Amino acid sequence: MSLVPKAFIAPMIVACAMFMESVDANVIVTALPEMARAFGRDPVTLKIAVTSYVLGLGVFIPVCGWLADRFGARTVFRTAIGIFVAGSLLCAASTSLFTFTLARFVQGVGGAMMVPVGRIIIFRVVDRSEFVRAMNYLSLPAMLGPAAGPLLGGFITTYLHWRLIFFINIPIGILGIYLTNKHIKNTREPHPGPLDWTGFVLSAGGASLFLLGLSLVGSELASGATATEMTVLGAVMLGLYVLHARRATLPLLDLRFFRVPTFQASVLGGSLFRIGLGAVPFLLPLILQEGLGMSAFKSGLITCASAFGGMFMRTLATTTLRRFGFRTVLMYNAAFSGIAIAACGAFVPGTPTWIIWVVVLLGGFFPALQFTSLNSMTYAQIESRDVGRATSLGSVVQQISLGLGVTIGGIVLQITRSLHGHPAITWSDFWPAFLVVGLCSFASIPVTRRLAHDAGDEIARGSRGPAPAKT
Known part of the structure; x- marks a missing residue:
């Protein structure tokens, strides 16, 4: 009999996979300018590599639950880790932007299966009395990944070589497959039905x-x-x-859930907000390195401030929602988030580093409250039996929104540079891109404004929501 409780083993195995995926989503942003030079491309062109990763995550999420039921959760989970590791090796070996983009898509496919199927494993393996404790373990990767990714990426790019970034996943992935085989049962549903x-x-x-x-x-x-x-x-x-x-x-994706007011506000209104926020991890390292001339490591030290701002806000989110309610928080905080995002476009050569750090910190502080509010309210009016299908729809829309943010930010940056006639991007080309993506946060306000004044009050007061999703 194992001395380690089951409530610890399965969540920590899944948490390692989630940490690997979370770090990888953030680790390359500080390395993009150096990668662009290696591929002989303009740095803005690498937006397609960022978008392809998000696409791989988004489009395969809806089939994960069916695959886990059809072939077994353990089989799909370890296969997902293997796909992710293979994608990492392909990224490291890429000699062109085309092959790198394909490799990032492969990584996204692996990541798409790892996270939802990992949650399914926990839902099936862990006793209900230990479920809250198990889910707490899963919150660690979400907090640590965005902070560790830019730091690791910046350090490796500056002092070693950007290709080594992708070797971080290899030992974690191999250990994850080994522990999955040893400790996780291959649970499945007898008749998952047709896909x-x-x-x-x-x-x-x-x-x-x-x-x-x-x-x-x-x-x-x-x-x-x-x-x-x-x-x-x-x-x-x-x-x-x-x-x-x-x-x-x-x-596959039931669009009828958009008729539910809180779901519509959370997913559609939230997606407008996510378009703005999705562009920041792409634009911020570019303005710091290409615009202000910082090294990748110094850029990473500043970029991670956003994650620390998010960590701090999570300690205040529950109190804030209880005090003001979902509708008020979503409306006003969207404005604060938009201003914080747009303010990044005001960075110019000579701006003190501490001012940049504080602005980036606030750029993580307000959006973290928005994410917490949106995610908490998503299932306020969804029946328990429908949570899985609603989760699939919401997850796809959210991922596509993040990819759209990268695309929109890159397009505006290219247009501005062309209008200015600059052969390469400079600091003065960035403010329109940050302004546009900041306005996307404001665009979510009319959607959330239609919410009832008491929308989500039961959740804000701390009552239990629906059961955790299986997909």
Whole structure:
């Protein structure tokens, strides 16, 4: 009999995988300028590599629950870790932006399966009496990953070589597969039912073509006509999915949840907010390195301030929501977040480092409260039996929104540089991009304003919400 309690083993195995995914999502941002030079590309062009990773995460999330039920949670989880590690090795070996983009997509696919299936494992393995304790272990990667990623990426890029960044995942992944085989049972549902393959092809293909097409606009990788054709085809496929979802009995992504007021405000309004925030991890290291001439390591030291701001706000989130309520917090905090994001565009050569650090800190402080509020309110009016399907829809929309933020920020930056006639990006090219993505946070206010004044009050007062999602 193991001396380590089950409530600790399974969550820590899953937490290691989540930490690997969380670090990897943040580790390359400080290395982007150096990677661009290695590939002989403009740094802004690397937005497609960031977008491809988010796409891999987003489009495969809806099928994770079905795969876990069909083949077993342990089988899918360790396969996901293997895919992620393989993607990491491909990233390290990439010699062109094209191969690097494909490798990042492979990593995203692995990450998409690791996190949801890991939660399924915990839901099935851990006793209900120990569930809260188990979930607390999972909160550590979410807090530590965004702080550790920029620091590791900046240090390795400055003092070693950016390719070594991707070797961090290898020992963690191998250990994760070993512990999964040893300690986790291969649980599954007896009859998961058919998967909506038509919906998967339309939604995954449409989202991929649409976002990648937008990412290629104004880049050196494809002609304007090709980028436009991809974007239009993606939009058409997404439109066809909407028609399909209205007729299907069990659609892959059930759009009817958008009729629920709190879900609509959390996912749709929250997605407008996430568009703004999704651009910051891409734009901030660029302005610090390409605009202000900082090293990758110094850039990482500043970028991680956002994560520390988020950690501090999480200690105040519950009290703030109880005092002011969801509707008020979501409206006013969206404005504060937008201002904090837009303020990053005001950095100029000679700006004191401590001022930059404080602005970036606030750029993590206010958005963390917004994320906590949005995530808490998502299921306020969702029945327990529908939480899994609602989670799939919300997760996909959120990931696509983050990718769209990177794309929009990159496009505005390219347009500004072109209007200024600069051969390379400089500090004066960034403020319109930060302004636009900051305004995206303001755009979420009309959606949340339609909420009832008492929306989510039961959750804000500390009552229990619906059961944890399985997908």
